[in-house]
Amino acid sequence: MKSFIIFGIEQAKSCLFPVVIFLTLAVTKFIDIPYIARYDLILIIFLITQVLMVITKMETVDELKVICVFHLIGLALEIYKVHMGSWSYPEEAVTKIRGVPLYSGFMYASVASYMCQAWRRLHLKLSNWPPTWMVVILSASIYFNFYTHHYLYDFRWILKILTLLIFFKTFVYFTVNKRSYSMPLALSFVLIGFFIWIAENIATYFSAWQYPNQQQQWEIVHIGKISSWLLLVIVSFLIVASLKHVKEKRTIKSLNE
Template sequence: MPRPLWRTLWHFTLSQVAACTFAFAVVALLLLSRTLPLAQWGVPRYDFLLLGCLLVQLILVTIRFETMREAGVILLFHLLGFFLEAFKVARGGWAYPEEAWSKVLDVPLYAGFMYASVGSYVAQAWRRCQLQVEGVPPLRVQAALIAATYLHFFLAPSVAVRLGVSLALVLAYRRAAVTFTVAGEAHRMPLLLAFVLIGGFVYLAENLATALGAWVYPYQVGGWQPVAPAKWWAWGLMTTPAFLVVSALKTWEARRSLGVLNSRDAAQASPGEEEGAGIHQV
């Protein structure tokens, strides 16, 4: 008997909330940084955010909410995000106007955790919803497309360049689909739609983050304004590197687990079977 739609949606919502734990923690830290008297304590806000993000990561790994490999994914995206932030800040794309001890190249080190939140979400959602992907191009093609997608952010991307990258991704992933499990029932959606939806949620989160002073776009210097809708497009593209890295990690983990199981099966074979096999070979 099919499960009621409301129950499926409820279980799906719970799994998504759990997958967003790290992202919610970052938003909570931003709220705290605006309410606590950090200036009176002599603690720069950006440094408070960095220490808070590191503490959250330590807690999640300690209680085994995250695996060490998932923490490694977060670190990778932190580095990718930081290099992109440093480049964009140097070009005047946006700014971090407050002083901090943990600023490098005018970018506070906590900033990379914004990108790491996307990687954390994908990794958590993959495990919790038992994601499976089909119809994707060969790994070398994916790697080339993801590299092109990431590197194009370092250019002054015109609409034509971004449209070209987007069309290449659409052609490569047009047949790709992702299967996910909610409360024991499998569901399926086009992978490209997943990219668009994740990009939309990150865009909404970016509006909240800028409203809380995480960073400032030039048009927000005189007062907060909604983030330009084109950022939805950009975040949709930025989702693809996160997906590829997590996909490669999970594929490797599955193959490693299968190899361990096969080794255990071989080790647990009865002595009589092994001995008989040896006599038969002779």
């Protein structure tokens, strides 16, 4: 029970950025500040939060670099999806590009923030990690399928099966209260994807964005969206894990020299 409580506390610390996002969405839903559009205000709060997290060393500079990469990846995907009519941001704002507010990239970056912090706080280690080239091809295929499925066949189920096959023997190890635990990496993908789907319902309720069926009245996000978030989690984790793996190899090499 003690380990479970400690695990919960460390998870809560790792979720600081997502918590700030939800609180901001909730507060700005009901409180207006004159002369500042809601989306612009949200962006300002997110930027201040990010700066404070680095200044207080809750996030490292290396983690900030990873988060910035996810911000750009997420923003590019948002612009494309809004253009294709998958969802929309109906409110006006100065900081919008092609109908997408800049704060939207932070929602993807918050996933990276959680992963980086959880990795550090829980001392994550991976066993039986597949070859790097295989991971790169799988990550790229999953990400670009979000774009190409509008025109070509949707390969998401094939990609999921490939993920299970590639990471069948891969386990993630984490330490809580000086004791090591493990779980299949594929299971962690499913769990994170499920909780992001819950978060998505909260976010759409507070009008962070809207799906076409939510424009007249809010409805629960279709459970099938877990499938999309699962794939996004896989891409996110693979990028973070690959960068951690590269950094670890460099550290070992410098120590040997």
